[in-house]
Every structure is written in structure tokens, then in C-alpha cells.
């Protein structure tokens with residue numbers, strides 16, 4: 001635990017929301033920030049562009065992406081909204097997304113639809129999750145006509161890996177552009193972005209890639225790069241994707257400069273990505289089995305959809321509880337930080353598994369939820 005910046009007091013089971021950083025990575029970011037502070041003109045005016053290019057190429061290489069089509073963003077939300085605002089949507093255009101779409105993405109899409117007259121169509125995700133059924137339902141909506149399809153690669157609340165690579169290829173074959181919300185993918189899944197089919201792929205580095213807060217990427221397919229614009233207009237907005245995204249006014253660039261080193265710190269610390277991913281997969285499965293048995297519920301996650309996070313249906317008598325209320329009780333009475341979501345008529349708790357996750361905290365979570373269930377009657 002002392003390798004992580006997390007407080008030893010925290011009972012933190014929510015790596016999925018903001019990630020957590022190794023101390024080594026925080027020190028590295030502080031070094032970059034101190035260099036900027038020591039000589040802002042030299043670092044920002046003279047050297048920043050070359051340093052950012054090196055960091056961008058470093059991350060592209062680690063994600064198997066073409067560096068010419070990959071830019072840093074502050075977070076997945078910014079990356080996704082940049083795409084939504086770059087695409088010329090019009091009255092009656094249909095934008096297809098999943099029923100478990102991240103709520104802030106749902107709101108960004110809603111706002112864009114209100115501005116343009118486009119219509120958002122959510123494809124329901126039924127639980128327990130059936131990837132084949134979802135593929136068929138998405139393709140039926142796409143074939144009914146769509147101007148864009150937004151696919152979550154790993155859903156937020158339900159923590160399910162979607163069959164996004166095969167879906168994206170099928171959707172593109174229908175001539176419909178695909179925006180992949182891969183917020184949870186970098187670090188969690190092996191990636192060779194260059195070999196996959198999509199128009200845009202947005203991913204966070206600060207969740208599972210070990211990077212400081214404020215580090216994310218947007219990758220665009222070659223035929224999308226000239227018409228994908230940053231949310232903010234800058235000196236460079238007409239000078240290509242990489243320049244326009246990397247300078248959107250003065251900001252703190254240290255998270256982006258740190259990202260490749262942060263990636264390597266986590267890789268070294270965990271004994272390699274394969275070992276870390278296998279640890280997370282097995283841990284997530286064990287949490288699912290133990291908590292569903294304790295709660296008397298059924299897993300909603302088939303093997304193919306398993307991720308480093310596991311969302312477990314709550315006991316029957318807690319199914320109608322308000323999610324925020326339960327989160328607050330778990331925090332205030334038991335000190336446990338864990339998100340609760342209600343999706344597809346199922347209220348679930350999401351546990352993230354990482355090297356800093358303490359098994360005692362998972363046992364305590366099970367006991368705390370059973371205590372709440374007993375009180376609820």
C-alpha cells in the first residue's frame with residue numbers, strides 16, 4: 001500500500017472512477033510541473049511542443065496506435081464532446097448509443113441533439129448480460145438508419161465489456177461512423193488501436209493507465225483527422241489535429257508529459273500488464289462469486305464480459321433503495337468508498353480490483369450490505 005498515494009485510512013474500492021496513482025508517478029509529475037515553474041518561457045514557448053510530441057508518440061506506441069491520429073485530451077468527456085461537436089449532425093439524424101451509456105455522455109448527446117434536431121436512440125441492455133443479444137439489438141437500430149453510433153467498450157455502472165470490436169466493424173461496414181467510449185480500456189485491456197475499426201476512440205489514461213488526473217487520449221481514423229476539432233478554438237485550430245488539441249490556451253501539461261512514464265511505472269510495479277490483467281480478472285470473478293452468494297443474487301456478468309470491475313446485484317430487499325443514500329451509508333457508517341447504480345431494473349454495487357485493493361475491505365463491504373439489508377427488513 002505504501003507504493004500508492006492513497007491514504008492508508010481509505011477503504012477505497014472505486015479505482016474505476018478516478019484511478020489511483022503510484023507515489024513514483026506523482027513524484028514524476030511534480031518534477032515536470034517544477035521544470036515548467038522554474039522557467040515557463042523555456043519550457044512552454046521553446047520546448048513544450050517537442051516534449052508533447054514525444055509523449056504523444058510514446059503513448060501511441062504503447063496503445064498500438066498511429067501517432068499522427070492520436071492526441072491528448074484532459075479526460076474522456078472532453079474527447080467525446082469534441083467529436084460530438086465536430087460531426088455535422090442535422091434535424092432528424094439518429095445517434096445510436098447503449099442504454100448503459102455513461103451519464104455525462106448521455107447529457108452531452110442530449111444537448112447536441114437539442115441544438116441540431118438530431119435524435120438519440122438508446123439500445124436497452126438486458127441483464128444478465130447477453131453479448132449476442134446486444135449485438136443484434138444494436139445492429140437492428142443501426143440498420144434502421146443512423147448518423148453516428150456511440151459504443152461503450154466497458155460500461156461504467158454495470159462494468160461490462162461490450163463486444164465493441166466486432167460491433168464497430170459491422171457498423172462501419174454499414175457506412176455509419178463509430179465513436180468508441182473506451183474510457184476504461186487503456187491499461188485494462190491490451191490494445192492495438194491501429195488494427196481496430198472505429199472512427200474515433202476516446203480513452204482515459206488516469207483510470208487504468210496509471211497516469212495523473214487529466215490525462216486521456218482521442219484517436220481518430222485517418223479519414224477523420226482533418227475534420228476533428230478541439231472543443232476550444234486556439235491559435236492552431238486550423239493547423240491539424242495534433243497542434244489544435246495540444247494547445248487550447250494555457251494549462252497544466254504535466255499530466256500529459258508524465259503519461260508514458262506513468263504507464264511504465266505501473267507495468268514495472270505489477271510485473272507486466274498480462275500479470276496485472278490476470279490478477280484483476282481472477283479477483284473480479286472471485287468478488288462476483290463471493291458477493292452474489294452472500295447476497296442471494298445472480299451474477300449478471302458472463303465470462304466474456306468480465307472486467308477489472310465487478311457490478312453485483314444487491315439483495316432483493318435493497319433493490320428499491322436510493323443509490324446515493326446507500327453510498328452515503330456505506331461511507332459514513334463503514335468508511336467504504338464504492339459506487340451504487342440502478343440500471344436495467346437492477347440495483348448493483350461496483351467493486352474495482354487493483355493491486356491496492358484490500359480483501360478485508362471487500363469482506364467488510366459484503367457484511368455492511370448484509371447489515372443494511374437486515375435493517376431494511
Ligand SMILES: Cc1ncc(COP(=O)(O)O)c(C=O)c1O
Pocket residue numbers: 016017075076077078102104105152154155156181183184204
Ligand atoms: C464509460 C465512461 N465514459 C466516460 C467517462 C468520463 O470520464 P472522465 O470523467 O475522465 O471524463 C467515464 C468516467 O467514469 C466512464 O466510465
